Amino acid sequence: MSWTKDSLIQAAREAAAGAYAPYSQYHVGAALGFADGSVVTGANVENASYGLTLCAETVAVGKLLSDGLRGQLEAVAVIGGKAGQLGSGAPVSPCGRCRQMLSEVAQLGGTDPTVWCVGEVEVLEILLSALLPHAFGPANLA
Numbered sequence: 001m002s003w004t005k006d007s008l009i010q011a012a013r014e015a016a017a018g019a020y021a022p023y024s025q026y027h028v029g030a031a032l033g034f035a036d037g038s039v040v041t042g043a044n045v046e047n048a049s050y051g052l053t054l055c056a057e058t059v060a061v062g063k064l065l066s067d068g069l070r071g072q073l074e075a076v077a078v079i080g081g082k083a084g085q086l087g088s089g090a091p092v093s094p095c096g097r098c099r100q101m102l103s104e105v106a107q108l109g110g111t112d113p114t115v116w117c118v119g120e121v122e123v124l125e126i127l128l129s130a131l132l133p134h135a136f137g138p139a140n141l142a
């Protein structure tokens with residue numbers, strides 16, 4: 001694989017520059033690393049109708065699936081923070097909806113990716129299956 005933990009976190013950091021977050025001012029970047037070495041990123045996209053906001057992880061999943069990409073998702077890096085303070089504070093852990101979105105990709109490729117949630121003091125490392133145990137997925141509909 002061509003990405004590493006550090007490079008995936010760096011990719012998430014760079015992706016956060018694309019955040020459209022005029023309401024919360026909280027910028028998030030996500031980077032998804034695949035077994036073939038590819039990386040797909042996303043940033044959060046807010047909306048004047050606040051509840052329609054798309055998180056960075058969901059944007060990344062939408063990008064990759066709508067581009068026809070598939071693969072074995074091995075790791076995910078997420079970083080967030082107010083403008084100019086990216087990566088400060090507690091580790092950013094994917095929200096419930098994003099866990100489900102990531103799980104779809106993981107199940108398609110048959111993996112249980114490591115999720116790196118970047119914080120100021122620590123990078124929380126946790127399996128997606130621990131963030132979303134007993135996940136509903138494609139197999140349920142087969």
Ligand code: THU
Pocket residue numbers: 021024026027028043044045046053054055056057078092093094095098
């Ligand atoms: N957000 C993400 O993009 N990903 C997460 O994992 C947590 C929250 C975004 C949504 C919203 O634009 C902003 O962070 C504040 O909630």
